Amino acid sequence: xxxxxxxxxxxxxxxxxxxxxxxxxNWDEETNLPEKGAAFRGKQLATLSTLAHDCFADKELxxxxxxxxxxxxxxxxxxxxxxxxxxxYQKNKKYSSKFVHQLSVASSRSYHAWIKARKENNFALYxxxxxxxxxxxxxxxxxxxxxxxxxxxxxDDFEKGATVKMLDRLFDQVKTGLQPxxxxxxxxxxxxxxxxxxxxxxxxQWEFSLSLLQAMGFDxxxxxxDLSEHPFTTSFNAQDVRVTTRIDENDFAFITWxxxxxxxxxxxxxxxxxxxxxxxxxxxxxxxxHESQSRLxxxxxxxxxxxxxxxxxxxxxxxxxxLKDNTLQAFYQSMNKIQTTPIRTExxxxxxxxHILIRYEIEKGLLSGDISVHNLKEAWNAAYKxxxxxxxxxxxxxxxxxxxxxHGGFGYFPTYSLGSFYAAQFYQTAIQQIPxxxxxxxxxxxxxxxxxxxxxxxxxGSLYKSEELCKRVTGTTLDFNFFMNYAQKKYGEIxxx
Amino acid sequence: xxxxxxxxxxxxxxxxxxxxxxxxxNWDEETNLPEKGAAFRGKQLATLSTLAHDCFADKELxxxxxxxxxxxxxxxxxxxxxxxxxxxYQKNKKYSSKFVHQLSVASSRSYHAWIKARKENNFALYxxxxxxxxxxxxxxxxxxxxxxxxxxxxxDDFEKGATVKMLDRLFDQVKTGLQPxxxxxxxxxxxxxxxxxxxxxxxxQWEFSLSLLQAMGFDxxxxxxDLSEHPFTTSFNAQDVRVTTRIDENDFAFITWxxxxxxxxxxxxxxxxxxxxxxxxxxxxxxxxHESQSRLxxxxxxxxxxxxxxxxxxxxxxxxxxLKDNTLQAFYQSMNKIQTTPIRTExxxxxxxxHILIRYEIEKGLLSGDISVHNLKEAWNAAYKxxxxxxxxxxxxxxxxxxxxxHGGFGYFPTYSLGSFYAAQFYQTAIQQIPxxxxxxxxxxxxxxxxxxxxxxxxxGSLYKSEELCKRVTGTTLDFNFFMNYAQKKYGEIxxx
Numbered sequence: 001x002x003x004x005x006x007x008x009x010x011x012x013x014x015x016x017x018x019x020x021x022x023x024x025x026n027w028d029e030e031t032n033l034p035e036k037g038a039a040f041r042g043k044q045l046a047t048l049s050t051l052a053h054d055c056f057a058d059k060e061l062x063x064x065x066x067x068x069x070x071x072x073x074x075x076x077x078x079x080x081x082x083x084x085x086x087x088x089y090q091k092n093k094k095y096s097s098k099f100v101h102q103l104s105v106a107s108s109r110s111y112h113a114w115i116k117a118r119k120e121n122n123f124a125l126y127x128x129x130x131x132x133x134x135x136x137x138x139x140x141x142x143x144x145x146x147x148x149x150x151x152x153x154x155x156d157d158f159e160k161g162a163t164v165k166m167l168d169r170l171f172d173q174v175k176t177g178l179q180p181x182x183x184x185x186x187x188x189x190x191x192x193x194x195x196x197x198x199x200x201x202x203x204x205q206w207e208f209s210l211s212l213l214q215a216m217g218f219d220x221x222x223x224x225x226d227l228s229e230h231p232f233t234t235s236f237n238a239q240d241v242r243v244t245t246r247i248d249e250n251d252f253a254f255i256t257w258x259x260x261x262x263x264x265x266x267x268x269x270x271x272x273x274x275x276x277x278x279x280x281x282x283x284x285x286x287x288x289x290h291e292s293q294s295r296l297x298x299x300x301x302x303x304x305x306x307x308x309x310x311x312x313x314x315x316x317x318x319x320x321x322x323l324k325d326n327t328l329q330a331f332y333q334s335m336n337k338i339q340t341t342p343i344r345t346e347x348x349x350x351x352x353x354x355h356i357l358i359r360y361e362i363e364k365g366l367l368s369g370d371i372s373v374h375n376l377k378e379a380w381n382a383a384y385k386x387x388x389x390x391x392x393x394x395x396x397x398x399x400x401x402x403x404x405x406x407h408g409g410f411g412y413f414p415t416y417s418l419g420s421f422y423a424a425q426f427y428q429t430a431i432q433q434i435p436x437x438x439x440x441x442x443x444x445x446x447x448x449x450x451x452x453x454x455x456x457x458x459x460x461g462s463l464y465k466s467e468e469l470c471k472r473v474t475g476t477t478l479d480f481n482f483f484m485n486y487a488q489k490k491y492g493e494i495x496x497x
Numbered sequence: 498x499x500x501x502x503x504x505x506x507x508x509x510x511x512x513x514x515x516x517x518x519x520x521x522x523n524w525d526e527e528t529n530l531p532e533k534g535a536a537f538r539g540k541q542l543a544t545l546s547t548l549a550h551d552c553f554a555d556k557e558l559x560x561x562x563x564x565x566x567x568x569x570x571x572x573x574x575x576x577x578x579x580x581x582x583x584x585x586y587q588k589n590k591k592y593s594s595k596f597v598h599q600l601s602v603a604s605s606r607s608y609h610a611w612i613k614a615r616k617e618n619n620f621a622l623y624x625x626x627x628x629x630x631x632x633x634x635x636x637x638x639x640x641x642x643x644x645x646x647x648x649x650x651x652x653d654d655f656e657k658g659a660t661v662k663m664l665d666r667l668f669d670q671v672k673t674g675l676q677p678x679x680x681x682x683x684x685x686x687x688x689x690x691x692x693x694x695x696x697x698x699x700x701x702q703w704e705f706s707l708s709l710l711q712a713m714g715f716d717x718x719x720x721x722x723d724l725s726e727h728p729f730t731t732s733f734n735a736q737d738v739r740v741t742t743r744i745d746e747n748d749f750a751f752i753t754w755x756x757x758x759x760x761x762x763x764x765x766x767x768x769x770x771x772x773x774x775x776x777x778x779x780x781x782x783x784x785x786x787h788e789s790q791s792r793l794x795x796x797x798x799x800x801x802x803x804x805x806x807x808x809x810x811x812x813x814x815x816x817x818x819x820l821k822d823n824t825l826q827a828f829y830q831s832m833n834k835i836q837t838t839p840i841r842t843e844x845x846x847x848x849x850x851x852h853i854l855i856r857y858e859i860e861k862g863l864l865s866g867d868i869s870v871h872n873l874k875e876a877w878n879a880a881y882k883x884x885x886x887x888x889x890x891x892x893x894x895x896x897x898x899x900x901x902x903x904h905g906g907f908g909y910f911p912t913y914s915l916g917s918f919y920a921a922q923f924y925q926t927a928i929q930q931i932p933x934x935x936x937x938x939x940x941x942x943x944x945x946x947x948x949x950x951x952x953x954x955x956x957x958g959s960l961y962k963s964e965e966l967c968k969r970v971t972g973t974t975l976d977f978n979f980f981m982n983y984a985q986k987k988y989g990e991i992x993x994x
Contacts, residue, residue: 014544017540017544017545018545020537020541021519021522021541021544021545022518024521024522024525025518025521032721032723033737034717034720034721035718036716037733039736040737040774041733043510044517044521047510047511047514047515048514051515220531221532221533222532222533223531224531236534237537239531240530240531274537277537
């Protein structure tokens with residue numbers, strides 16, 4: 001290995017060490033932090049962020065990257081690492097320290113305003129802070145530059161290469177394809193899912209969720225599961241990946257599909273090449289591909305009949321009183337009930353995409369100025385009426401429900417839908433390439449699907465962008481028809497359409 | 498506040514943030530880290546240490562400290578902060594980055610050699626790494642400088658102002674005063690402590706230990722208790738202080754006095770002034786004073802009759818089967834049984850000091866060259882025979898039992914004894930100043946003693962060195978007679994001497 005490249009690795013790993021230390025502090029904040037520790041923890045995290053930012057903005061690193069970018073002795077992986085790092089470096093340089101600081105202060109202010117507004121169920125309390133945040137994000141878009149829509153500049157932050165043009169086309173298909181199908185489902189008699197809402201002992205739910213993670217292939221020697229208010233996955237390196245979950249004693253669904261979902265994220269992180277720690281080849285490629293992994297496990301596998309052919313008899317043994325009189329079919333239908341709800345995180349895998357569509361259209365409008373924060377609540381409520389037929393009752397179950405905007409996360413939401421669509425496309429490809437896949441799953445054997453994901457997706461880290469990766473794996477770039485076909489086949493059967 | 502002082506605070510708090518982030522990572526390593534995560538965690542910790550060291554070695558900080566050290570506008574606390582920081586800064590500058598790195602590598606190598614040697618119960622496997630470590634520590638002593646004994650230079654690292662001269666005198670008193678007293682006790686019939694070794698349910702032990710911490714005044718909104726292999730206390734700031742403990746189902750003593758001990762450390766940390774975060778006035782003054790707090794709670798209070806007058810009836814209710822036929826007196830005697838053992842951490846509060854004396858004499862000899870690593874095991878075994886009458890059976894329960902030397906912690910052990918002796922002196926003073934103290938404790942009321950500790954010790958952080966603080970609190974510097982009197986009174990009564 002040449003000396004410049006070795007120095008590059010050292011510098012990048014130092015930055016990764018600082019960022020991952022911050023990730024440990026964040027994880028601890030969600031799982032363990034005593035109440036009074038929050039203020040100092042915030043300070044400690046801010047110091048680490050600044051340090052990481054400064055290390056990455058280091059001029060020596062810039063010179064080194066320039067040199068390495070024309071170094072013909074590098075191999076393909078090394079070249080891709082350098083070109084991706086250089087791209088990030090140049091982007092990072094566009095942010096002045098002052099602007100980073102402004103964003104960080106606004107984010108903190110906006111978060112506290114949001115908490116207060118939620119508590120009092122009053123959007124007006126959040127409005128000024130959100131206005132400031134949006135104005136900063138508009139500045140950020142100008143600073144980063146874009147060709148057709150300011151939102152493009154921000155989308156790129158969460159999903160390299162995503163644009164308004166691409167998403168408009170995609171969500172048009174959601175409207176023309178998915179909406180009539182959902183309408184048809186909703187015109188049927190609703191399914192009965194009360195069996196999920198019996199009382200299930202907390203410890204036994206916890207034990208069962210661990211057994212699911214174990215079966216999926218989650219390596220407990222390189223990770224753990226804990227409890228937190230909102231489930232999430234974090235990784236400090238491929239050898240230490242942590243998921244969190246939450247238990248509701250009166251809703252069996254909660255821990256189960258949240259553990260499977262986070263487990264999908266975690267398998268991706270555990271499958272990244274540890275020897276590329278700190279380098280692009282050692283990092284997940286994008287939020288949408290990350291989400292494709294969690295949703296493939298949660299929905300395509302974890303809400304499938306094969307999966308529960310294996311696990312449901314076990315579950316009946318664990319909870320005989322609650323489940324002995326309920327068939328696998330009843331259980332399968334319960335977990336796949338389609339129904340509208342005002343809350344995104346409580347929605348099913350079909351109506352979910354209208355929650356995202358609504359946020360996408362609103363973010364676009366906020367960035368272009370077509371929607372003002374002053375009109376935001378009305379725009380939100382009108383969109384819920386239009387797309388989901390729902391009358392929003394109050395701010396908390398309406399415009400105040402998500403945390404994303406507090407932290408300036410404009411452009412994040414679309415990656416959730418992209419994740420589902422990629423998942424459908426990947427899973428269909430996997431089924432074609434692994435003929436006995438569903439039979440394997442019905443026997444509780446996930447080796448083949450995990451191996452397929454590891455080989456086709458995980459091992460590459462971020463060497464390929466989402467679309468490039470998708471094409472390599474499935475032969476074509478993202479195609480919404482895969483999701484539509486999956487939905488029609490599965491729910492056509494369940495609802496006998 | 499003047500601008501220079503403000504800059505000084507900013508710089509010091511940045512360093513504190515990095516060090517405390519490292520402390521979070523260390524805590525997580527002991528409580529949560531999955532097995533495979535150890536290597537990357539080591540790397541992340543090394544990066545944070547280097548960053549903290551570099552920030553503290555920063556020339557600008559040096560210039561600023563020089564300026565502030567002659568600034569007459571500062572108040573008393575500010576002046577003490579500056580002079581103490583300047584002292585640390587100048588000491589830190591004596592270490593080259595190369596030497597710091599050498600020490601860190603040797604420490605890691607030595608730790609792994611120790612683990613291996615323990616596993617195979619073979620001191621010879623540890624010998625080469627320990628030799629290297631001692632040679633480095635001898636270099637360190639030269640580099641730091643000393644007037645009479647190289648060990649003085651290292652002692653100062655753990656206990657500012659401690660010297661061979663002072664410790665020789667102290668341990669002479671241990672030999673002439675404590676040894677004959679212990680001999681007298683050991684010539685009596687041994688006490689029966691089997692009641693502690695019944696089966697006690699783990700969860701119930703855990704609950705009881707939490708109730709003890711709560712009663713002592715540990716603030717669970719500013720801290721928590723977790724489980725780990727070896728109990729310890731760590732603090733990320735006064736608002737987030739964490740203790741750990743361990744449960745042995747067949748030994749009630751373990752969790753109980755370890756939780757009280759760590760609780761004593763934690764109360765000190767929670768009592769430090771949060772507004773002095775990152776500055777000397779916000780930090781504990783020394784290891785010995787820290788240990789005085791843990792041991793005052795563990796022994797002077799927690800192994801006292803008053804304490805259990807309150808808690809023993811509760812304990813009998815929690816464990817009726819095990820305790821209903823055992824009187825408070827039997828329980829009190831059980832927890833205060835004096836007996837020799839080869840293992841330091843399993844020893845009682847009297848023979849303990851001979852374990853320390855042995856280590857002190859050996860460390861002195863290793864540093865001066867009077868003892869070589871080659872003869873270490875023989876020196877160890879001979880000393881255990883001489884002072885405790887014990888034949889050491891194997892290396893694991895002999896010279897390999899402690900972790901301290903792996904990490905170069907020569908000079909650490911004496912602070913344990915100093916802690917006990919300070920504790921006796923502080924507690925005797927507290928009894929004199931709070932006339933109804935024992936009665937309060939017998940009613941489960943710890944407000945007065947905690948207030949006394951807060952007012953006399955905690956609030957000052959490290960503004961005063963150990964001896965200076967001791968004199969302020971008790972009127973005299975450390976006097977071994979306080980401990981001797983405490984021992985004679987308590988154990989004279991128990992053993993009816």
